[in-house]
Amino acid sequence: MGQIKDEKMAEFIKFIKKGKIEEHYQLIFKNMSALIYIHDTRGIITYVNDYVEKISHYKTNEIIGKHFKKFIAPEIIKTVMKQFFMHIKGIEIKPHELIVLDKDKRRVYLQTNESTIRRNGEIIGVMGIATDITEYKKTAEHLSKTVEELILLNYIGRELTFITDIDHLFLKILIHLRKTFGYERISILILDEKTNELVIRAAEKPFPKSARKIRLKLDKGITGYVAKTGKPYLSNDVSKDPHYFVFDKKTKSEVAVPLIVGQKIIGVINVEGYKQNVFDEDDIRLLTLIANQAAVAIENSRLYKSLEDSYFDTIKTLVLAMEAKDPYTRGHAERVRRYALMIAKKLKLSNIEIRELNYAGHLHDIGKIGISDFLLTKAEPLTISEYETIKQHPKIGHNMLRDVKVLYGASGIIKSEHERYNGTGYPNGLKYKEIPIGARVIAVADAFDAMTTDRPYRSALTKKDAINRLKENAGTQFDPKIVKAFLKIIKAK
Numbered sequence: 497m498g499q500i501k502d503e504k505m506a507e508f509i510k511f512i513k514k515g516k517i518e519e520h521y522q523l524i525f526k527n528m529s530a531l532i533y534i535h536d537t538r539g540i541i542t543y544v545n546d547y548v549e550k551i552s553h554y555k556t557n558e559i560i561g562k563h564f565k566k567f568i569a570p571e572i573i574k575t576v577m578k579q580f581f582m583h584i585k586g587i588e589i590k591p592h593e594l595i596v597l598d599k600d601k602r603r604v605y606l607q608t609n610e611s612t613i614r615r616n617g618e619i620i621g622v623m624g625i626a627t628d629i630t631e632y633k634k635t636a637e638h639l640s641k642t643v644e645e646l647i648l649l650n651y652i653g654r655e656l657t658f659i660t661d662i663d664h665l666f667l668k669i670l671i672h673l674r675k676t677f678g679y680e681r682i683s684i685l686i687l688d689e690k691t692n693e694l695v696i697r698a699a700e701k702p703f704p705k706s707a708r709k710i711r712l713k714l715d716k717g718i719t720g721y722v723a724k725t726g727k728p729y730l731s732n733d734v735s736k737d738p739h740y741f742v743f744d745k746k747t748k749s750e751v752a753v754p755l756i757v758g759q760k761i762i763g764v765i766n767v768e769g770y771k772q773n774v775f776d777e778d779d780i781r782l783l784t785l786i787a788n789q790a791a792v793a794i795e796n797s798r799l800y801k802s803l804e805d806s807y808f809d810t811i812k813t814l815v816l817a818m819e820a821k822d823p824y825t826r827g828h829a830e831r832v833r834r835y836a837l838m839i840a841k842k843l844k845l846s847n848i849e850i851r852e853l854n855y856a857g858h859l860h861d862i863g864k865i866g867i868s869d870f871l872l873t874k875a876e877p878l879t880i881s882e883y884e885t886i887k888q889h890p891k892i893g894h895n896m897l898r899d900v901k902v903l904y905g906a907s908g909i910i911k912s913e914h915e916r917y918n919g920t921g922y923p924n925g926l927k928y929k930e931i932p933i934g935a936r937v938i939a940v941a942d943a944f945d946a947m948t949t950d951r952p953y954r955s956a957l958t959k960k961d962a963i964n965r966l967k968e969n970a971g972t973q974f975d976p977k978i979v980k981a982f983l984k985i986i987k988a989k
Contacts, residue, residue: 530625531547531606531608531628532544532547533624533626534613534622535621536620537584537620540562541562541563541564542560542621543560544556551598551628551630552598552604553598553600564580568595568597569597572594579610583612584612591607591609593605593629594607604628604630605630605633606626607626607629608626609624610622610623641677661847662794662797663697665793666684666697666698669698670683670698670700673786679769680767681744681767681768681770682766682767684696684755684763685719685763686763687723692713693713693714694712694713694714694723694763694764696710717739718741718752718766719764720739722754726756726761727754728753728754728780728784729751730775731749731750732749732772732773733748734749734750737750747768748769748770748772748774749768749772749773751766752764752765753765755790755791756788757791757794762791765783765787765790814865815859828949829858829860829861832942832945833853833858835945835982836856836857836941837853839937839978839981839982839985842984843937843977845933848905849933852905853934853938855902855903856905856910856913856935856938860909860913860938861889861893862896862897863888863890863891863893863894863896863910864889864893866888866889867885867888867892871886872886887923890911893910897910906934908932909932910938913939915930915931915939916972916974917931917936917971917973917975918971920972921973936978939973939974940974940975940978943966944962947961948962966983
């Protein structure tokens, strides 16, 4: 609009404020489908047309004489005040979006164009013409949210298909919900069938760690109610909700949906907000869709775990058959497995790497099934030919396991367990990071246990001597980083 400089225009504004305007002008302003407002250099509203009643439910006399800040949404007051002071200094402001609160504290979105009013060159106020774009904003936000939902659901659907670890699965869901929709507090609670209580299985900040120890009965709180009924529940004012259980005084609203596998309720996805009226039916719909996907993934994870347990039972049988050939190695595989898992956790290896080490620890010597008992238990030094035969056991073990899908990663570790860090090992003379990380871990764990237990050809070394040998061979036979991690574990025990 630019600056209103003309003195006649200033007089015209004066007439508007006093209601002394010709009838046809009054009619134009009255019937205009736009908000016209004027405030002085103090920010006091001096004029609004009748359209304000339609969009805000305030009467004009309830607004005139008040500071405009009273009607502005809290989140934009700083921006609006900055624009106001720019106006007063004579700096032109481009058309912009304004968020005001109606009489019921609901947000109304306006697109406004403001100009300064001058008299004799002096700024005496600001006049604005604004159109209501609330419905447009709602439609745009709904479309944007729908697109985000579809992207999120597609992403989660693809990602959850490949996740078999339930805790990792839950963490992914929480991260995606927070990142995409900005939910303030999210938790996933699982039903403990033995006690019939809900336990927090996954939660993101600001949940304290102590919250994970809380157990909720099915008659306690909104989550308990949802777990009991199997129906979604939304409360936009928990202070008035009979089902709400006070966990955090900052919580003002809450929405929860059940996790259902088949016909069985197994848990609840719960979201809390620090303001009232922040959730709607769209949130229930979105969370229900994600809960359905999560339930399928949980069931797949459980089936995978059942299959994994079956494989593990088979592995234990194979290990017992192997150890029956050599009584000196009884319990060796289990100890190597435990050492390897401790090292893996110290090094913060991935869940997949840990799972492969779990199998490889048990089965690292499985290839010895293909070696004669005579050689395995021989007390005298081995001949060159006999030693070459013994050296075949990593390949034998690899060939036994490589075609079993769940053991493929472990078979690669087993094949490379006797490679040396400096490249002088067997069967392929790999060195440094060419050797799989799992094989480098097993090498240290296996060597320590072998040194500290009796063998047909020698007595066990002391723990101190075994540690010294690991140190001496760090950088040649062993990865020095893994030796360092293992020694920290041993010293802490």
